[in-house]
Amino acid sequence: KSDKYDPRDVEKLQQDDNWVESYLHWRHDNVDETLKMLDESFQWRKEISVNDLNESSIPRWLLEMGLIYLHGYDKEGNKLFWIRVKYHTKDQKTIPDKKKLIAFWLERYAKRENGKPVTVMFDLSETGINSIDMDFVRFIINCFKVYYPKYLSKIVIFDMPWLMNAAFKIVKTWLGPEAVSLLKFTSKNEVQDYVSVEYLPPHMGGTDPFKYSYPPLVDDDFQTPLCENGPITSEDETSSKEDIESDGKETLETISNEEQTTLLKKTNPTESTSKAEENEKVDSKIKAFKKPLSVFKGPLLHISPAEELYFGSTESGEKKTLIVLTNVTKNIVAFKVRTTAPEKYRVKPSNSSCDPGASVDIVVSPHGGLTVSAQDRFLIMAAEMEQSSGTGPAELTQFWKEVPRNKVMEHRLRCHTVENSKPNTLTLKDNAFNMSDKTGEDIYLQLNRLLESNRKLEDQVQHCIWFQQLLLSLTVLLLAFVISFYYFLS
Numbered sequence: 033k034s035d036k037y038d039p040r041d042v043e044k045l046q047q048d049d050n051w052v053e054s055y056l057h058w059r060h061d062n063v064d065e066t067l068k069m070l071d072e073s074f075q076w077r078k079e080i081s082v083n084d085l086n087e088s089s090i091p092r093w094l095l096e097m098g099l100i101y102l103h104g105y106d107k108e109g110n111k112l113f114w115i116r117v118k119y120h121t122k123d124q125k126t127i128p129d130k131k132k133l134i135a136f137w138l139e140r141y142a143k144r145e146n147g148k149p150v151t152v153m154f155d156l157s158e159t160g161i162n163s164i165d166m167d168f169v170r171f172i173i174n175c176f177k178v179y180y181p182k183y184l185s186k187i188v189i190f191d192m193p194w195l196m197n198a199a200f201k202i203v204k205t206w207l208g209p210e211a212v213s214l215l216k217f218t219s220k221n222e223v224q225d226y227v228s229v230e231y232l233p234p235h236m237g238g239t240d241p242f243k244y245s246y247p248p249l250v251d252d253d254f255q256t257p258l259c260e261n262g263p264i265t266s267e268d269e270t271s272s273k274e275d276i277e278s279d280g281k282e283t284l285e286t287i288s289n290e291e292q293t294t295l296l297k298k299t300n301p302t303e304s305t306s307k308a309e310e311n312e313k314v315d316s317k318i319k320a321f322k323k324p325l326s327v328f329k330g331p332l333l334h335i336s337p338a339e340e341l342y343f344g345s346t347e348s349g350e351k352k353t354l355i356v357l358t359n360v361t362k363n364i365v366a367f368k369v370r371t372t373a374p375e376k377y378r379v380k381p382s383n384s385s386c387d388p389g390a391s392v393d394i395v396v397s398p399h400g401g402l403t404v405s406a407q408d409r410f411l412i413m414a415a416e417m418e419q420s421s422g423t424g425p426a427e428l429t430q431f432w433k434e435v436p437r438n439k440v441m442e443h444r445l446r447c448h449t450v451e452n453s454k455p456n457t458l459t460l461k462d463n464a465f466n467m468s469d470k471t472g473e474d475i476y477l478q479l480n481r482l483l484e485s486n487r488k489l490e491d492q493v494q495h496c497i498w499f500q501q502l503l504l505s506l507t508v509l510l511l512a513f514v515i516s517f518y519y520f521l522s
Contacts, residue, residue, distance in 0.1 A: 037074040040083050045070070048123070050147050053389060059183035073179050085136045087249065091129055101135055102141060104231030105372075105407035106151045109142065112231065113150040115172070122165040131171055145444065147301070149185035152176075157191040157235055173206045186214045188226050188507040190236060211282035231407065278370055291402070294501045320407040332414045332441045333386070334364050340448045341396060341405040355394040359386040364423065366431055367414040369394060376402045385423040403414050408447040415440045 044051060055073070059065040077083070080285045087095065095180045099119040120130070141150065156163075176184040185338070192200065204212050216226060220237040232238020244250060326338035336356040344354050359365045368383040386392045398404055415435045421427060 036078070036192060038078045038081075038083055042075050048069075054182035058177075062259065067495070069178055069181070076179055080134055080135055082130060084141050085139060087136075087357070090133050090136055092246075094126075094133055095246045095249075098246075099130070101136055101244055101250045102137060102150075102367065103242060103244075103250055104227070104240065105409075106185070106188075106227045106231075107225075107407070108151075109146065109406035110149050110151045112153050113137070113141075114153045114157050116156070117163050120163050120165060120168065122162060122168075127165075127168060130168065134172060134175060135179075138175060142180060142183065146441070149183050151185045152187040154187060154189045155191070155236075155482065156189060156193065156196065159193060166202065170206055173203065175208055177206075181394050182233070184214060186216055186226070188216045190219055190223055191220070192217060204227060212289065217330075219359050228405075228407070328443055329360075330414070330441050330443060332359070332361055332416060333367065333412070333443075334360055335412055335443050335445075337445070339490060340446045341410065342448050342450050343398065344450060352395055352397040355396060355410070357386055357388055357392045357394065357412070357414075359388055361416055363386050363390065363419065364417045364421070366417050366423070366428055366435075367392070367412060368428075368432065370411045370413065371398075372407070372409045373405070376404075376408065381413055383425075383428060385417065385428065404447050404449045406447060406449075408446070412443045412446040413440055414442075436498065 055066050055069055056063075081089075097119050099116055100242065101114050101177075102111055103114060189200070200215075204215070207293040216222075218226070223236050227236075227238075229240075231240050233240055233242070265482060292307070326336065328335040328338040334357070335473070336358075341353050341355065344351060357367060364385050364387055366385045369379050373379055376399060378395075378397050380395050381392070382394075384392065396410070399429055415431075416421070416439070417431060423433060
């Protein structure tokens with residue numbers, strides 16, 4: 033029936049395999065049960081007009097309250113979905129708007145982070161009997177059981193008053209036996225098992241200085257990272273001139289001036305042959321360390337890798353990684369890189385442009401010995417520029433002030449640390465650009481030395497085995513002698 037569902041949901045179901053899979057997975061691949069779930073979910077989506085929800089759909093006082101919002105990450109890198117229960121009072125008049133608020137945040141997240149789960153933080157500190165609202169809790173449970181399946185990582189319940197013990201026994205029956213294991217009851221000591229102190233507020237024993245306020249909407253906490261040309265002044269007002277100048281003076285340790293010019297590779301048919309040959313030599317050094325990558329194919333840029341940036345551990349020595357942007361439009365595309373941990377990373381370039389058909393290599397490296405965390409995120413923002421627009425720092429700053437939000441392409445990347453380089457990543461060793469080309473003779477000599485040392489090692493192993501066998505034989509003989517001597521005496 034065409035009036036039963038929103039046609040946009042039906043169209044998405046026919047085109048988005050991930051969405052279909054999320055429903056099937058939650059119903060253990062039972063098609064009949066999945067269809068029932070889809071029917072209930074799609075009717076609810078049309079009833080509440082989920083596809084049309086925006087800030088103006090929610091009363092301003094509710095957005096200002098700070099009852100529900102997204103902020104920070106747990107130790108597994110899942111986004112935190114905060115529900116500050118002390119701000120909720122049971123009131124049948126406001127329940128429809130509060131349900132819309134939850135749907136608004138979840139739909140906003142689902143569109144940006146397709147299929148990536150969230151951790152629900154039920155903050156019950158300072159709550160009383162007036163905040164207990166089982167209808168509201170049941171709706172939240174249904175959101176993850178029916179409306180947004182596969183989006184729930186866990187529910188962390190903090191500082192639950194004893195009055196609510198009976199209430200949460202009912203909640204367990206709503207969740208079902210499988211989902212009950214996702215409930216984590218915590219106090220100030222246990223909550224840090226799931227979320228590090230940097231994303232916990234002080235009343236939970238954390239150090240996060242974040243305080244909710246509206247407007248604007250709390251976004252993904254992306255800020256301008258450290259970079260060669262310093263933070264974008266218009267966006268990060270807290271950065272002083274001195275910080276910008278000092279950032280500008282610092283350079284990536286392993287990249288020479290000649291090689292820096294090739295990180296931003298722009299196609300220009302009028303370049304001289306000698307310059308092309310020179311660039312080709314330097315590019316070959318970079319390509320030597322590139323591995324096959326997954327690619328996110330956006331409308332403006334193709335981005336490699338598609339989802340995760342892999343950094344080597346301190347022991348492996350592979351501290352840097354690359355993001356490769358390829359312009360697939362006929363116009364110049366401006367881009368900028370932001371991160372949730374701006375003090376932790378250096379990015380070069382972090383704010384520039386890319387010519388039609390050209391590619392840009394962005395070097396990302398941890399700064400000041402700080403460690404990479406799975407909670408860290410990077411945001412790539414891109415927008416088409418007019419052909420007449422300049423691409424200098426001043427022009428780019430002005431461009432980002434004026435470009436409409438709906439014209440900006442966004443893509444997010446997670447961070448991951450591995451002991452050894454994975455085959456689907458781009459990594460740069462600290463000395464990658466300084467490696468000298470080894471001749472065949474050098475390699476031959478090295479192989480010979482390696483084989484010789486290997487033979488010596490084998491000989492040593494053989495000697496050890498022979499010695500052990502000798503000791504074993506002597507032990508057996510000695511034991512036989514002792515036994516014989518004992519019988520002789522007896």
